[in-house]
Amino acid sequence: MQKANENQYLQLHQHYHYLIQQGALKAGDKLPSEREIGEQFSLTRITVRQALQTLEADGLIYRMNRKGWFVSPPTLSYNPSKWQSFVEYASSQGFTPNTEVLNQTLVPADTNMANVFQISKGTLLLHLHRRRSVDGRPILIEHIYINPCLLPNIEHEELSQSLTQLLRRNYGETYHSMDLSFKSTALPTTAAADLGIPTGLPGLHIQRTNYRPDGVVLELDYEYWRHDAVTIEINMKGE
Amino acid sequence: MQKANENQYLQLHQHYHYLIQQGALKAGDKLPSEREIGEQFSLTRITVRQALQTLEADGLIYRMNRKGWFVSPPTLSYNPSKWQSFVEYASSQGFTPNTEVLNQTLVPADTNMANVFQISKGTLLLHLHRRRSVDGRPILIEHIYINPCLLPNIEHEELSQSLTQLLRRNYGETYHSMDLSFKSTALPTTAAADLGIPTGLPGLHIQRTNYRPDGVVLELDYEYWRHDAVTIEINMKGE
DNA sequence: CAGTGGTCTAGACCACACC
DNA sequence: GTGTGGTCTAGACCACTGT
Numbered sequence: 054m055q056k057a058n059e060n061q062y063l064q065l066h067q068h069y070h071y072l073i074q075q076g077a078l079k080a081g082d083k084l085p086s087e088r089e090i091g092e093q094f095s096l097t098r099i100t101v102r103q104a105l106q107t108l109e110a111d112g113l114i115y116r117m118n119r120k121g122w123f124v125s126p127p128t129l130s131y132n133p134s135k136w137q138s139f140v141e142y143a144s145s146q147g148f149t150p151n152t153e154v155l156n157q158t159l160v161p162a163d164t165n166m167a168n169v170f171q172i173s174k175g176t177l178l179l180h181l182h183r184r185r186s187v188d189g190r191p192i193l194i195e196h197i198y199i200n201p202c203l204l205p206n207i208e209h210e211e212l213s214q215s216l217t218q219l220l221r222r223n224y225g226e227t228y229h230s231m232d233l234s235f236k237s238t239a240l241p242t243t244a245a246a247d248l249g250i251p252t253g254l255p256g257l258h259i260q261r262t263n264y265r266p267d268g269v270v271l272e273l274d275y276e277y278w279r280h281d282a283v284t285i286e287i288n289m290k291g292e
Numbered sequence: 293m294q295k296a297n298e299n300q301y302l303q304l305h306q307h308y309h310y311l312i313q314q315g316a317l318k319a320g321d322k323l324p325s326e327r328e329i330g331e332q333f334s335l336t337r338i339t340v341r342q343a344l345q346t347l348e349a350d351g352l353i354y355r356m357n358r359k360g361w362f363v364s365p366p367t368l369s370y371n372p373s374k375w376q377s378f379v380e381y382a383s384s385q386g387f388t389p390n391t392e393v394l395n396q397t398l399v400p401a402d403t404n405m406a407n408v409f410q411i412s413k414g415t416l417l418l419h420l421h422r423r424r425s426v427d428g429r430p431i432l433i434e435h436i437y438i439n440p441c442l443l444p445n446i447e448h449e450e451l452s453q454s455l456t457q458l459l460r461r462n463y464g465e466t467y468h469s470m471d472l473s474f475k476s477t478a479l480p481t482t483a484a485a486d487l488g489i490p491t492g493l494p495g496l497h498i499q500r501t502n503y504r505p506d507g508v509v510l511e512l513d514y515e516y517w518r519h520d521a522v523t524i525e526i527n528m529k530g531e
Numbered sequence: 532c533a534g535t536g537g538t539c540t541a542g543a544c545c546a547c548a549c550c
Numbered sequence: 551g552t553g554t555g556g557t558c559t560a561g562a563c564c565a566c567t568g569t
Contacts, residue, residue: 060557088535088536102537107491116536119537119567120568136530230530233528237351280476284475285474288470290468301539327554327555
């Protein structure tokens with residue numbers, strides 16, 4: 054019943070914030086159940102959940118659907134200016150990366166895609182839908198569109214590997230420049246489902262367009278990241 | 293009482309999502325009060341709030357403290373690779389930008405700052421705490437640290453203006469390169485308070501380090517953005 | 532099966548904004 | 551003042567996980 058300086062959910066938030074920062078709770082540790090926490094602090098489950106959701110927004114904890122709340126591991130650092138593949142930068146940071154191809158189809162280009170790739174509407178594009186994980190935790194959903202005319206037989210390659218490396222090795226293609234767009238937004242329902250997390254959680258949406266040296270678009274990439282899984286690092290030279 | 297295909301809060305979410313996308317609700321429009329919405333759809337306030345918070349996570353609506361919920365305006369596009377000032381890129385996108393200096397002090401460098409600026413611990417740094425708005429809506433809190441030894445008398449300048457332009461005009465300094473780091477995280481309590489929004493909302497944290505041509509650090513900048521106010525755009529050349 | 536989080540009801544009081 | 555969102559109580563049932 055205390056109406057002290059602080060709201061109760063913020064006090065509970067600070068409690069766990071402290072435990073995690075001090076290392077009393079470590080990455081991957083499971084928190085007590087919401088009901089247990091409620092009993093321990095004489096709080097309603099709703100209040101407990103508000104505290105947990107605030108910690109989740111901080112990126113300090115995450116939930117596995119109906120399994121419980123867990124302390125978040127450190128974030129992956131993603132540096133587009135290094136032109137490294139996911140496997141390269143995840144491994145070099147001590148994570149064990151994994152890629153799954155969820156779907157792989159040829160789809161006709163709509164008006165927008167036709168514009169981007171400078172092809173006529175209806176031309177078939179390779180659509181690659183992948184899920185990438187580190188240490189067994191899914192953190193990223195990719196939707197990649199590639200113009201197969203530029204890369205004959207690419208659809209018969211093993212597409213769970215690094216596209217960067219695949220293109221270099223088999224087709225001699227080399228990325229020349231890319232446009233990136235970052236937006237913090239809730240994960241779309243489908244991406245959240247693919248990641249196994251509830252709809253509406255904050256996420257990071259990245260759109261990437263890769264160009265060949267001659268300016269032709271090689272690859273269009275929509276990425277949906279867990280908001281707490283990644284830090285973007287970029288080094289810019291100018292001006 | 294319907295336990296149909298969809299949760300009730302997701303149905304309500306879709307309802308407003310549709311209204312906003314169709315333009316029936318426009319940027320800046322106020323939504324009905326939580327209690328009114330609850331009556332209209334026979335839902336509890338908690339369920340209504342869950343739907344509203346999901347729309348907020350999408351960036352479609354935002355709240356003004358105890359005033360109500362409003363439809364979000366379009367995002368500001370921030371392109372660090374263009375080396376433009378806030379005023380330049382906000383104006384060119386049709387927004388009316390504004391900058392307020394919340395605080396301006398000389399602070400002794402701690403160990404970390406001393407390392408970054410390659411000065412001895414305790415040397416005085418200029419700390420600039422600013423709030424930036426577009427069309428009257430605060431969207432960004434800045435904490436800037438500058439080594440005043442490199443820029444004599446800078447503390448007597450009008451510091452609500454663009455630092456980029458100020459440095460160019462008065463000191464001949466020109467940025468040469470910068471390191472950027474982006475992280476999606478909840479806004480710290482103080483930043484949320486400065487922005488007039490509740491603690492714990494998702495936000496975008498940007499850390500920027502600006503270097504002189506000789507590699508000396510000119511400026512260290514911590515930025516906290518509303519998550520729904522900005523899209524980061526970057527063009528990279530390589531490799 | 533029991534335990535977990537996910538959703539929801541039907542209220543309550545508070546602090547603050549606006550009039 | 552009244553009305554708003556902010557916080558909180560004390561329950562409930564459901565869907566799914568792991569045994």
